[in-house]
Amino acid sequence: MAGETWKMIQERWRHHGRVMLGIALAATLVAWACELGGGLESTEHIAYDDALVxxxxxxxxxxxxxxxxxxxxxxxxxxxxxxxxxxxxxxxxxxxxxxxxxxxxxxxxxxxxxxxxxxxxxxxxxxxxxxxxxxxxxxxxxxxxxxxxxxxxxxxxxxxxxxxxxxxxxxxxxxxxxxxxxxxxxxxxxxxxxxxxxxxxxxxxxxxxxxxxxxxxxxxxxxxxxxxxxxxxxxxxxxxxxxxxxxxxxxxxxxxxxxxxxxxxxxxxxxxxxxxxxxxxxxxxxxxxxxxxxxxxxxxxxxxxxxxxxxxxxxxxxxxxxxxxxxxxxxxxxxxxxxxxxxxxxxxxxxxxxxxxxxxxxxxxxxxxxxxxxxxxxxxxxxxxxxxxxxxxxxRAPLAVDLGLTFFVALVSAVLLMTVRWTPLEVAWPVALVLGLHVLTGLLLKTSHTHVRMAMHALAGVGASVAALAFNHLVANRETQFIRQAFHRFMEPKLVEQMIRSRQLPRLDGENKEITAFFSDIRGFSTFSERFKEDPRQLVRILNTYLTAVSGALLREGGCLDKYIGDAVVCLFGAPMAQEDHAVRACRGALAAKAAVDALRVDFREKGFPDVYTRIGVNSAVNFVGNFGSDQLFSYTAIGDGMNLAARLEGANKAYGSVIMIGPRTYELAKEHIEVRELDRVRVAGKTEAVTVYELLALKGQLDASTRHTVARYHTALGLYREARFAEAAAVLEAEAARSPEDGPTAKLLERCREYLETPPEKFDGVANLEK
Structure with missing residues (x-):
């Protein structure tokens, strides 16, 4: 976190360093001119007298x-x-x-x-x-x-x-x-x-x-x-x-x-x-x-x-x-x-x-x-x-010392306010600056019998602060316009305006924050697209219809569409607009997207189109979010292990026969609002620590009795499986598979148990490896 903050500070210095120096120099010259012209004499007398007393x-x-x-x-x-x-x-x-x-x-x-x-x-x-x-x-x-x-x-x-x-x-x-x-x-x-x-x-x-x-x-x-x-x-x-x-x-x-x-x-x-x-x-x-x-x-x-x-x-x-x-x-x-x-x-x-x-x-x-x-x-x-x-x-302090201190105060004011851009600091800094200069003046009078010109320093500092705030306001207006243009296609317009009105503007130069990432794609899209190689326009119309349905469901829950990668949809919750319930929103959005795709599948079947079965991965973690790209093309997105895991979970649905898989942090944040099935403990490629993954089934209280029974039997079998009691686990799963043959996770775990019965693993820790 500290490293990313330092990078952000360096980025702002790199982009606005000359402006900071210019503001400090201009504030110093104006303050000096006022000092030479006698415009600060009365103020200086008041400040000096108070410090002396x-x-x-x-x-x-x-x-x-x-x-x-x-x-x-x-x-x-x-x-x-x-x-x-x-x-x-x-x-x-x-x-x-x-x-x-x-x-x-x-x-x-x-x-x-x-x-x-x-x-x-x-x-x-x-x-x-x-x-x-x-x-x-x-x-x-x-x-x-x-x-x-x-x-x-x-x-x-x-x-x-x-x-x-x-x-x-x-x-x-x-x-x-x-x-x-x-x-x-x-x-x-x-x-x-x-x-x-x-x-x-x-x-x-x-x-x-x-x-x-x-x-x-x-x-x-x-x-x-x-x-x-x-x-x-x-x-x-x-x-x-x-x-x-x-x-x-x-x-x-x-x-x-x-x-x-x-x-x-x-x-x-x-x-x-x-x-x-x-x-x-x-x-x-x-x-x-x-x-x-x-x-x-x-x-x-x-x-x-x-x-x-x-x-x-x-x-x-x-x-x-x-x-x-x-x-x-x-x-x-x-x-x-x-x-x-x-x-x-x-x-x-x-x-x-x-x-x-x-x-x-x-x-x-x-x-x-x-x-x-x-x-x-x-x-x-x-x-x-x-x-x-x-x-x-x-x-009196020599003029060179006074001018140097004046420039230093102005530069600190400009750099601090233009770097931090935090409203409480913008309000408090001019007051703190004047009080700090008053204390400095008094201590120098007491210890070294030296009088530094407080009024000139204060004027330069406050002037630089005002200029920095004006610059920040100008930048903020530009950022606001940029945000409105950049996000209105990827977020609900009312949310964009709410974000702007509440001044919850994202740091476009990047920040670390906890968000929930949503990944989805169409199973077997390559086969799907083969059907339309003679009619690519029809493929585009079908794909646009699918993406519109999924995107609409996500936008209604306050998600920000990150990107489309062919048939895949990437969406962020909790960024750019801060959302304390980003995990719950992502879960609701995933269920809504699944429901929208299920309705779309019925329509496609009636029209003779191929099936658009969708798999979804959802994961919550601290990621670095901001503008990424080159001078020619960039976009607001997130990077980090949390994003990688969300993508892996989407792909892991294939191995478990599930539709929506969520990570452990998402479950922790949203467990009071959702119904899930614990699928397994998995180890992601490149990681040694195992994590528990879950299948998202429904919102709290909306799970039917039949599915609840299936989930209970699955958990019983999963416990036996982790103890390497594969035969007992297989017996439980076979009984449930006969009752609910359409349940994908039951079938997949049963398949794995039978495989281990035929070829016992040399070393078994109950953790599955998720390959790339």
Whole structure:
């Protein structure tokens, strides 16, 4: 069975292999064109987000990064405290507050601070800015702030990182002190602030730009046209350790999935805020991109060809990072100054990079990520920093890999559906394909941090599936038409249409299935035809009348006429249309054919024509059925040992004096519906195993009493015969032959018993040999 199935598959590949390849190639090209045209962007985003959340979420807390959140609770608590409000004002707070936060984080052992906001507006009280700058200098805590870009900002001068930085003379700035309040530590009071420095254009460019380059000949990512960086206030430029870009870098749907690491405005190069901080932490003097590699000092990360990478969030901000409220840090600064117990657990900030950012809705820093449509924007900076410290970015699979996988998916879809042609599979495959690609995408994201384009693969696979189904439908229509033309002469037309309507179309390229074969021919046809050698037309008319009578009886039982071989009729039951009761139908057809021939014999005798005594063989077995023949001529038929045995049984009737002989499998399938006589156990030529053969006598309950008595006596004699008690068997048969002299099997078995009595066999096993 497996071998025949494999042959069928090979046959379909041989006939339709080029079509399969063509469909796969066309589906791949269409999917790629849609990808290039942006038509799959939205679908790809949805698929990517779902896979990222399902397969990479829930990773646990970072051990490298802690976030200080400006949440609504902190805003409310500061606004409710008259002293805090007096010193720091309402949001946005004076920079004195950030000086206190920096002092506390330094005392708590923070490694560095990244402030996810810009400080590009001068406050009304400039001494607060200068005081903040002085506090940063005194603590020595690495502190980094963001800068945005704007279409109204001025273009910077070219930054020359080799030349010394020229500064102008500082301008005098008045020093102010907050109102005195003995209930707060002295540290709240600002010391005299230094003057505000005024940078030359060259120095300003040096402060904002950072060396970055590509060594592979490709350009760096460009800022938006005519957009230039907006510098922080001058007071901070000399105090913070560095500034970096904090633009949102959102995709077209507004969600933050990716980041670039370096940009250019055509004059200078700028890096993002996390990269600027990491460059100092790693001792890197420049950022280098080459191919799919990002380098900072001695460290490298895998990125995409365009110098970007997708963010491996691993969960929401709350799930991934230890979060401390701003108010708790501010309180700890007060408690530490007064020698009181701290609110934040010891070691929380020790050797950690601290990200400061807003989570309160009113701060307008709520962004979308794959994990949430309302996520604090600082999650992006925290994720990039955490990845640069100890993680891996998510990168796209190379285009060649994506195209290869796309073609593979399309080819598998086309080959599978065009080979199997099974309706449940045709329905289930597109769904299974999409689910399988989703799982594959997720597993690759999780295990190798590689993003394969699911939408392009799915489109190619589904497109190839649709094309394969259309091709199958076209082939099916052709096969349907072929079947209608091929079988309407050999089957009842209503059965042909029923077969087509129920989609029980035969596999014309062949299949193994159990069927029942019918063979019949006219006894002594050569002698019969001799009578009409002078009038061959009359012979043709007689033969056509005979074949029509036999064929009609078989067709009415749902048989398929296989072929005529002279006077012989070959008919199949159970193919091409599946029939669970094919054996019973064949038996009914054989009895009906015998009855039709008996009626025809009476008519022929009246007309003076020769007798048309017919012998029939019926056998059920698994055979290979399909179209057989050559390029010039082929027909639907069956081949196999089962067919050979049916033909042998038809011929064996002569040796047993029977009319209809059936094989053991036919008897097993139809025994509840028929009356039979067990004739003998026989061994077919070329076979060693003996089989039991039966004479089909009538349908169940239609056997007359006289014949039933004859059958019973025959079975008694057959039992004696098998025990080699030939004399006793002959006695039983002689008595029955005298009563029913017309019974052929009785006479034949009696003849054999007498022969063995005269010449005893040397070795007798009760099995007769059926010669060719």
């Amino acid at each position: 399902r397969f990479t979420g829930g990773r646990g807390k970072s051990t490298e990064v802690v976030v200080v959140v400006i949440d609504q609770y902190s805003i409310d608590k500061i606004s409710q405290s008259p002293q805090l409000q007096l010193n720091f004002g309402n949001w946005p707070y004076t920079r004195t507050l950030w000086a206190r936060i920096a002092q506390e984080l330094k005392a708590a052992g923070a490694r560095a601070v990244l402030f996810d906001a810009v400080m590009d507006e001068r406050t009304a009280d400039e001494s607060a800015d200068l005081g903040f700058a002085q506090a940063l200098r005194e603590t020595g805590l690495p502190f980094y702030v963001g800068m945005s870009t704007s279409g109204t900002a001025d273009q910077l001068a070219r930054a020359d990182f080799q030349a010394p930085v020229p500064l102008t003379a500082p301008e005098a700035a008045p020093a102010t002190s907050p109102p005195e309040d003995d209930s707060f530590p002295e540290e709240f009071e600002d010391a005299k602030a230094p003057a505000t420095p005024v940078l030359t254009p060259e120095a300003l460019a040096r402060a904002l730009a950072f060396p970055a380059s590509r060594t592979d000949g490709r350009p760096l990512e460009a800022l938006a046209p005519k957009h230039y960086p907006v510098p922080p206030t001058p007071a901070l430029l000399g105090a913070v350790n560095g500034v970096g870009l904090v633009d949102m870098e959102a995709d077209g749907d507004g969600s933050m999935r990716r980041t670039h690491f370096a940009y250019t405005d055509g004059t200078n190069t700028y890096v993002t805020l996390p990269v600027r901080m990491m460059a100092d932490l790693l001792g890197a003097k420049e950022v280098t991109l080459s191919g799919r590699t990002l380098r900072l000092g001695e460290r490298t990360w895998h990125v995409d060809d365009d110098g970007s990478a997708a963010l491996d969030y691993g969960g929401s901000l709350e799930e991934r990072f230890v979060a401390v409220r701003l108010f708790a840090v501010l309180n700890d600064w007060i408690h530490r100054s007064q020698g009181e117990d701290l609110e934040v657990a010891a070691g929380t900030f020790q050797d950690k990079v601290v990200i400061i950012g807003g989570t309160a809705v009113g701060l307008n820093d709520i962004k979308a990520t794959p994990f949430s449509a309302t996520e604090p924007g600082m999650v992006k900076q925290a994720t990039v920093v955490d990845t640069l410290l100890s993680g891996t970015f998510i990168t």
